[in-house]
Amino acid sequence: MKSQRQAAILRSVRAGGVASQSHLVRILAREGFDVSQATVSRDLKELGLLRLRGPDGDMRYGSTGEVMSGGDDKGLRRMAPQFLLAAEPTGNMVVVKTSPGNAQGLAAVLDAAHLDGVAGTVAGDDTILVVCSREMDPDKICVKMMEYALEQG
16 A cells, blocks of 8 residues: 555646645545655655655745755665665666565655666566666666665665
8 A cells, every 4th residue: 555655646746736745635535545744744755755845936845856966865775774785686677686575665755765777667566677778787787775774874
């Protein structure tokens, strides 16, 4: 349920127009999610979403990737030690295992970090496929992922 809710939050934010947490609670209710503002607040934090000033001057929720130059791994540093369980290279990809319900949030912060050698991610409930850039060795991405997982805050 959490991963589906967080996916709905990401869709809503990417579509634009999410001005407040209470507005997002109403959007999620229309999609069948009965959540409190506190739950939405935690989800926004886990997904690395924050309020940004749009070109029109209005505040809207957006991805941390929208304000990063060169990437920011703060979200990855916060989430990986909690949720990343294992990483295994396979072909030009890395299979990352997470605790149940946390793959999509971790994939979002991994994408936002813009790590060298990571072309993109695809996330399910507890598994992320990390697609490596052509020239990147998946073993190096595995090592990097596990370094994030083993960091102590």
